[in-house]
Amino acid sequence: xxxxxxxxxxxxxxxxxxxxxxxxxxxxxxxxxxxxxxxxxxxxxxxxxxxxxxxxxxxxxxxxxxxxxxxxxxxxxxxxxxxxxxxxxxxxxxxxxxxxxxxxxxxxxxxxxxxxxxxxxxxxxxxxxxxxxxxxxxxxxxxxxxxxxxxxxxxxxxxxxxxxxxxxxxxxxxxxxxxxxxxxxxxxxxxxxxxxxxxxxxxxxxxxxxxxxxxxxxxxxxxxxxxxxxxxxxxxxxxxxxxxxxxxxxxxxxxxxxxxxxxxxxxxxxxxxxxxxxxxxxxxxxxxxxxxxxxxxxxxxxxxxxxxxxxxxxxxxxxx
Numbered sequence: 001x002x003x004x005x006x007x008x009x010x011x012x013x014x015x016x017x018x019x020x021x022x023x024x025x026x027x028x029x030x031x032x033x034x035x036x037x038x039x040x041x042x043x044x045x046x047x048x049x050x051x052x053x054x055x056x057x058x059x060x061x062x063x064x065x066x067x068x069x070x071x072x073x074x075x076x077x078x079x080x081x082x083x084x085x086x087x088x089x090x091x092x093x094x095x096x097x098x099x100x101x102x103x104x105x106x107x108x109x110x111x112x113x114x115x116x117x118x119x120x121x122x123x124x125x126x127x128x129x130x131x132x133x134x135x136x137x138x139x140x141x142x143x144x145x146x147x148x149x150x151x152x153x154x155x156x157x158x159x160x161x162x163x164x165x166x167x168x169x170x171x172x173x174x175x176x177x178x179x180x181x182x183x184x185x186x187x188x189x190x191x192x193x194x195x196x197x198x199x200x201x202x203x204x205x206x207x208x209x210x211x212x213x214x215x216x217x218x219x220x221x222x223x224x225x226x227x228x229x230x231x232x233x234x235x236x237x238x239x240x241x242x243x244x245x246x247x248x249x250x251x252x253x254x255x256x257x258x259x260x261x262x263x264x265x266x267x268x269x270x271x272x273x274x275x276x277x278x279x280x281x282x283x284x285x286x287x288x289x290x291x292x293x294x295x296x297x298x299x300x301x302x303x304x305x306x307x308x309x310x311x312x313x314x315x316x317x318x319x320x
Contacts, residue, residue: 012300016293023292024065027285068289078286082279087290091272097167098264098271101194104187105260106252108195113202114245118238120203121210132203139200148266151193162189165268190267194260198252202245209241216240248306 059067068078077087120132139147156164163169167186172179213219214237222232264274272291279287 008304015300016297019296020293021065023289024068025061027288028061077290080284080287082282082284087286090287091290094270094272094275097269098273101187101191101269101271104191105195108192109198109202112196113199114206117203117206118210121207124211136200136203139197144197145262145266147197148193148262151189152266155189167270190263190269194263205244206241209244210237213237213240246306
């Protein structure tokens, strides 16, 4: 397996190179540049031209690209024009916030989805199954931004149970227990709402898997041999039903690590998703290219991670 994983990582290299070229060129094709927002009727055009020349924006795109790649191998992703700080440190700070939000979101999503999917599949057409089906249909029918805005209005402004923006209180002192509690309070509402939104697909896949595997020949054979029902369900039905979930679990994990644009924007949570949107608005090329390249790498990593998870869930499957 380790040789296969290494081979898959090597295949990622040309894919990432192609992605970086496409992203860099498309970013340069965007109208305006990071200094466009500085132009006012009182602005000296010569000063803006000098800033563009100092930033190397007048060079051909291939010259700018190779200069960016050379700096990238030295751990330098450039300077953010909007935040006036190195891109590496900026993304690092936002990545920490996104990581904790993603971790809590995954815990909420699978803690809710797996039991509900198992119950719905094991007790097909029962009242419990029908209630869970209604729950999933409502989540699928309601647009995500409507659900998020409603949760923000109800639990943030009306009931005032959770903070409505940011990732920590401005009054909290770093390193204190109050700072830790403030981080948790700011994470809970966006994580719970995002986790609930992502449960519908998992519930439906797991429910269908449990129902299908219950009627398979190997299950009937196990029962005819006198295998206890608890063992039949856990070892034969549930394990095989988890395979479809494992198939996209890796992409779910890395997708959340990339930051949820809707969640982070609506809750003003300073993560990578919100940073990406703000960078597009300010034409912050260095941040846009670095984040897009990172998101592409996470997507490729998610595919490999899904294969590894599937091989763990079912040892008969091997990563090829």
